[in-house]
Amino acid sequence: MGPTLPQEARHGAQLADADERILIELARRTQRAEAGRDIVAEGTEPHSIILILDGWACRYKVLPDGKRLNTSIFLPGDLCEPFGVLPRFMDHALATLTPVVFARIPLSAIRRAAREHPRIEEALWWDLLAMTAIEREHMISLGRRLATERLGHVFCEFHLRLAMAGRVDGLSYDMPVTQSALSDLFGLSVVQTNRSLAELRQRGLISLRKRRLTILDLEGLREFSSFDGTYLQTAEPVVT
Amino acid sequence: MGPTLPQEARHGAQLADADERILIELARRTQRAEAGRDIVAEGTEPHSIILILDGWACRYKVLPDGKRLNTSIFLPGDLCEPFGVLPRFMDHALATLTPVVFARIPLSAIRRAAREHPRIEEALWWDLLAMTAIEREHMISLGRRLATERLGHVFCEFHLRLAMAGRVDGLSYDMPVTQSALSDLFGLSVVQTNRSLAELRQRGLISLRKRRLTILDLEGLREFSSFDGTYLQTAEPVVT
DNA sequence: TGCGCTCATTAACCTATGAAAAGGCCAACC
DNA sequence: GGTTGGCCTTTTCATAGGTTAATGAGCGCA
CATH class of the missing domain: 1.10.10.10 (Winged helix-like DNA-binding domain superfamily/Winged helix DNA-binding domain)
Structure with missing residues (x-):
């Protein structure tokens, strides 16, 4: 399995082939990053959302004393920063944990695709729901396991x-x-x-x-x- | 300050008066619950989002062994369950911590308001962003403080x-x-x-x-x- | 082949937090 | 005005996890 094959790009949400193809098209121009690099830094104002095509990534925050917490893990096929439909300053950073192949999808393109293809809008919503459920479960682990x-x-x-x-x-x-x-x-x-x-x-x-x-x-x-x-x-x- | 005064209903997001009035209108029919009651139970499929008008509430999950974690706290004026734009089964519950006055706003009404009033849609997004930032900070506390x-x-x-x-x-x-x-x-x-x-x-x-x-x-x-x-x-x- | 790096592993000791139990405070109620 | 029940407080003892430090395993590279 080559890391950049388009079928890698499908994520959890259910999409008809036609809609899926639109997303894949948006993710055609890919980038690479080594392990341990920031993809999106804290305090910046992102104008794209990130689709991980290969490798593992994470969201993280660092405390003043240097302690770090990875608040989420992103696996191949995951869409990071689904809140990106509105631009705003990042309260956290997005970084690679391994060498990663990813695509930056401009907010404008996402917004247009969502507007024109209701199934895509829904898929984005479901991705968001899944991610927040995962984060909630992560909180349970941190607090009570x-x-x-x-x-x-x-x-x-x-x-x-x-x-x-x-x-x-x-x-x-x-x-x-x-x-x-x-x-x-x-x-x-x-x-x-x-x-x-x-x-x-x-x-x-x-x-x-x-x-x-x-x-x-x-x-x-x-x-x-x-x-x-x-x-x-x-x-x-x-x-x- | 009476607990059901409409101006209590404004939340963090910035809204013009006219838009705010629309939200308040949606929240006109209020309900009350004593402390320690579920407003939305785990495993149900909600068709409304909840606006807290007075009192404190929380999202929580319970482990099989009975341990409990409150994953979020909602204060007066807070909109809970902002993901409600799509119906789905709750992976957690929403409960009162004190006696609470709240409004259930039907998803359909929210969706319509968002469609017809862009500022409202934005306000909902910003509310969502703020809530997730708060939850992320909560994760830091759980993990590293x-x-x-x-x-x-x-x-x-x-x-x-x-x-x-x-x-x-x-x-x-x-x-x-x-x-x-x-x-x-x-x-x-x-x-x-x-x-x-x-x-x-x-x-x-x-x-x-x-x-x-x-x-x-x-x-x-x-x-x-x-x-x-x-x-x-x-x-x-x-x-x- | 041997150096030097990163990561995994183990040990010794220390600290934050959990668990259990008991008493105190206060407000509601009879 | 005493009783009851919910919540707060404090003590004692047990333990999960932190800290520090040293060692080992694997790997690229000269």
């Missing part, structure tokens, strides 16, 4: 999201991010992340070698981390 | 938000919620919330008696909790 549970939960989530994008092989998938990135996702120290991964391995729930994650016991992992994937299953939109 | 800092930070936030709604008296405001509600906001135990409040008091940063909060040292509290309110100051929207 133990480190091991946070990791187990997100591994289940990645599995579902990557499966929707056709990027899993059974119960295995590439998770090309560093343990430090996972730590910043969950507000943990790297040491604790490492300890918790060890525990998940020792419980026979996962295997993680060379940035490839395999869920050894899907039911067990879901049970262990109280994962209920319904928050990801945005039903088919209804036109009203 | 100590209990005392979380509390100090949210007290600064409440102060700004209530000031925008004309509900502060200098550096004092009513905070009619229980310590247990604050604990569920930050994933803390009630004991730790209490301990942390004691520390903020002892440092001379706040006073809190009879559900009335006074910030004794605004600069000190902001410094202590790394509060930077720019995430709340959504600038005037630009029509493009």
Whole structure:
């Protein structure tokens, strides 16, 4: 699978082929960035939204004392910054976690496409809904789950999201991010992340070698981390 | 200030009087709920969005083991569930923290108003942006701030938000919620919330008696909790 | 082959927070 | 005016996770 194949660009929302083609057309001019680069910096006023075609990215914020939190993870096919329909200053930044191929879609083009193609407008809305549901679940992890549970939960989530994008092989998938990135996702120290991964391995729930994650016991992992994937299953939109 | 006065209904977004009147008109039929009641339950499919006219409310989720997290707090004048433009099943619930006066605005009416009055559509977008910025900052608290800092930070936030709604008296405001509600906001135990409040008091940063909060040292509290309110100051929207 | 980098792993010790339990305050109610 | 119940407060003890530091594994590169 070449990283820039147009079919990679489809995301969670359901789109008729014709509409999907319009989006793909908008994302034709792609860019690349190495790992660890800002795609959109904090405090700037973006005029495009970003479509990730390949690689992993994240939204993040940094505290005055240097502590960092990755508030969201974006996977191949994800649309970042869906709020971009209005320009405004970024209260956070968007950065790559791995080498990334992405497209910048101008707000004006998005707005026009949404106006002219109601299914696209709906797809954008559903993408937004899905992202906020994911962020809410992330808040639950931060507030009320133990480190091991946070990791187990997100591994289940990645599995579902990557499966929707056709990027899993059974119960295995590439998770090309560093343990430090996972730590910043969950507000943990790297040491604790490492300890918790060890525990998940020792419980026979996962295997993680060379940035490839395999869920050894899907039911067990879901049970262990109280994962209920319904928050990801945005039903088919209804036109009203 | 009577709780149902129409001017209470204005929220953060900037609206011309004429547009504001339309929103107020939509919110004319109000309802009441006691403290601790669900306004919108998890798993239901809402057909209206909720405008809080008086009292405090929250979004929350509950884990299988009974642990609860309040993911957002809604203050008088706040519009909850701004994603309601599309109907879908709720992945969380909306509940009152105090007795609340609110209005249910049908999605169809919102959609019509947005279509016919561009400024209203923009105001809805800006409301959405502000809410997500607030939630992102909440994630930072959950992930990377100590209990005392979380509390100090949210007290600064409440102060700004209530000031925008004309509900502060200098550096004092009513905070009619229980310590247990604050604990569920930050994933803390009630004991730790209490301990942390004691520390903020002892440092001379706040006073809190009879559900009335006074910030004794605004600069000190902001410094202590790394509060930077720019995430709340959504600038005037630009029509493009 | 060996240097130098980044990342993963482990250990020792320390701290913030959780859990359980008990008492205090206050307002509503009988 | 005493009782009841909700909330706040404080204490004690247990633990998840932070911090620091040292080691190891893998890999590009001279």
